[in-house]
Amino acid sequence: MTPPFAGLLPDALLIDLPEIDAQHDQIFGRIEALKAACYGSGPAPLEDFQGLLDYLQFHFATEERMAREAGVDFLDHDRVHQENLQSLHKAFGEVRAGARDVHSFLRYAEYWFERHITEEDKPFADSIRACRLKSPINPSPAARR
Template identity: 35%
Template sequence: MPIVWESKLDTGIDVIDAQHRRIVDYINDLEAAKAKLDKRLVNDVIEQLIDYTQSHFGFEEEMLEEAGYKFLKPHKKVHELFIRRVSDFTLRAARGEDIANELHSMLSKWLLNHIANEDRDYADTVKQMVGNTKGGGAAKDEKQASQGFISGLLGRFFR
């Protein structure tokens, strides 16, 4: 069953929610590719998904640094552990093992849990910076500066 986006996955930060939705799309693409028994497509999707998730983590970490998020260090650690887990899978795949099912179930559990919990935790700190909350938030020129920062980051991590 494809994952359906739920509001508990929303951080309320547009730029992040868009990236998270894209990750969910990739997980669903992986499921569809598996169902077609198309090995090549499965491998392509896995590669894109991992690549995109890594860019997303990089983006997120820089954004959290800029926002002065106090749990950045443990958050980075969690990203690192995830990347390590994923590389175990890719090593096994390189040895010819069929890891698609296991990887799919790990990704859907791990990433959704991370989005709904750890990522949600930084939402308030980041919203203060980007000021895209209704009322409150940063002053206008600060908002512009942080939006400039965000678009610069997007350019760096996603080409």
């Protein structure tokens, strides 16, 4: 299911795959909500950090499904996803252990996420579009209507 738009995804980071753009927007929304919560007076909501990591895993699975449907080779992209998740889980583990503060984690997550879109997902979106154009078996969602 496509989540509602948080309205935080800058135009420069749109990749023109609506399902993925909506998820990217949702991820920015979750990061912003965590930043706001961490500047509040209560304890940092660690379960919400885990929720962000779980949502990222769901997001990566969506990209993998789209690649499979379009016939795009996803091995390298999947390897990068696994490395990304490992790094983020490691950083979150440091937060839970008290070795890293939540603000440091969020700065890292936000920087990583923008880089994920520009360096990994923009070329990924180009590959999806190229495969959809080549293969009439896998038309774009717009072409199926």
